[in-house]
Amino acid sequence: MIKLKIDNKDFEVTDGLTIREVALSAGIEIATLCHNNSLPHYSSCMVCMVRDKRSGNYLPSCSALIQEGMEVDCSSDDVIAIRQKAIEMLLSEHRAECEAPCKVVCPAGYNIPLMNRHLSERNYDAALQLAQNQIFITELACINCPGYCENACRRKKIDQQVSIKNIQIFISQLISGKVLVPEEQNKKSTGNKEKAEKPPKRYSSRIGKLEPEEMKEWLKECSNDVARFIEINEKESASQEAGSCMHCDCRAADNCGLRDIADKYQVKDPRGKLVNALIEKKININNGLILENAKCIKCGLCVRLCEDQKEEPALCFINRGFISIISEPLTEDFNNIMKTKSKEVIEICPTGALGRKTTTTSLKGGLG
Numbered sequence: 001m002i003k004l005k006i007d008n009k010d011f012e013v014t015d016g017l018t019i020r021e022v023a024l025s026a027g028i029e030i031a032t033l034c035h036n037n038s039l040p041h042y043s044s045c046m047v048c049m050v051r052d053k054r055s056g057n058y059l060p061s062c063s064a065l066i067q068e069g070m071e072v073d074c075s076s077d078d079v080i081a082i083r084q085k086a087i088e089m090l091l092s093e094h095r096a097e098c099e100a101p102c103k104v105v106c107p108a109g110y111n112i113p114l115m116n117r118h119l120s121e122r123n124y125d126a127a128l129q130l131a132q133n134q135i136f137i138t139e140l141a142c143i144n145c146p147g148y149c150e151n152a153c154r155r156k157k158i159d160q161q162v163s164i165k166n167i168q169i170f171i172s173q174l175i176s177g178k179v180l181v182p183e184e185q186n187k188k189s190t191g192n193k194e195k196a197e198k199p200p201k202r203y204s205s206r207i208g209k210l211e212p213e214e215m216k217e218w219l220k221e222c223s224n225d226v227a228r229f230i231e232i233n234e235k236e237s238a239s240q241e242a243g244s245c246m247h248c249d250c251r252a253a254d255n256c257g258l259r260d261i262a263d264k265y266q267v268k269d270p271r272g273k274l275v276n277a278l279i280e281k282k283i284n285i286n287n288g289l290i291l292e293n294a295k296c297i298k299c300g301l302c303v304r305l306c307e308d309q310k311e312e313p314a315l316c317f318i319n320r321g322f323i324s325i326i327s328e329p330l331t332e333d334f335n336n337i338m339k340t341k342s343k344e345v346i347e348i349c350p351t352g353a354l355g356r357k358t359t360t361t362s363l364k365g366g367l368g
Contacts, residue, residue: 020048030050039304045299048062050064051076053073090297094295097207100113102164106141112164115168116164116242118242119243140169147165155218214280220281228244284337287356291326292354295352297353298326301348305344
């Protein structure tokens with residue numbers, strides 16, 4: 001048995017355990033992004049750092065084994081500062097946005113990207129349910145809004161913004177069963193229309209400067225021959241215009257370990273970004289697996305998960321040092337990898353670096 005102290009609490013435990021395992025058994029929470037109980041230890045994120053009081057050294061608690069007489073500090077200001085620095089370093093090369101610009105600037109906070117996904121998949125029931133949930137308390141905010149969402153739409157910088165406002169109004173009309181018009185067009189209006197509420201301040205991670213070719217990477221998730229519509233007057237035009245959404249939000253916005261830890265430790269996304277990996281979407285045409293290295297924190301979980309894979313190519317590290325990235329093997333095409341374990345690597349990824357492409361029906365037509 002090994003005797004030690006963690007945050008001044010005495011422990012007597014079996015040899016061979018990690019500091020984090022012992023701490024967790026006593027309810028002392030130590031966050032980590034690169035650890036998984038079912039995989040071999042591999043310290044990379046350094047978010048779980050603790051301090052050995054005897055030596056003064058900082059140790060990754062997810063892999064450092066306990067030692068006789070050890071005195072471990074898990075919660076002092078110095079330890080918290082080290083963890084915050086580790087999170088800042090991860091964020092500095094995490095070139096991704098948690099929320100799409102359209103949602104960030106929407107005064108009502110409507111989940112515009114999710115609405116577009118439902119419509120592009122022709123899942124009208126889900127679209128209607130989302131709209132009902134969003135306007136449950138107050139009337140639709142889009143009616144008298146000047147269209148902050150469309151002004152912020154990133155597709156506007158490539159060709160034409162998505163007709164977000166008209167899509168939202170059309171779906172709300174399906175719910176209410178009546179035509180919704182701005183107050184200045186409503187004969188019952190007193191003429192004293194109030195100004196549209198300005199967008200509130202919401203969480204928005206920074207992506208850094210974008211090159212023109214990087215901007216177009218989001219187009220890979222759009223239908224190639226999707227029709228474009230300004231006016232939305234029936235379900236088909238709503239579906240087709242929604243299919244032009246580039247989905248520049250993060251698909252892991254509500255389930256991102258990095259975002260959760262950054263919030264917990266009150267670490268803001270830095271303005272300056274290290275361009276370690278260009279914004280690029282690799283999409284496997286066989287299984288829909290998406291890899292975005294600009295969102296990857298190099299935790300290695302997806303690589304370790306597939307280390308025992310002998311019968312099929314899997315994800316791996318390529319390059320060395322600071323420029324190392326997750327990729328397909330140099331001798332393989334991305335379309336040939338992860339034939340059976342794509343779901344598992346997506347689920348284990350702590351950020352939105354791995355995901356699955358939503359199948360959108362091929363649409364044709366002209367601008368309506």
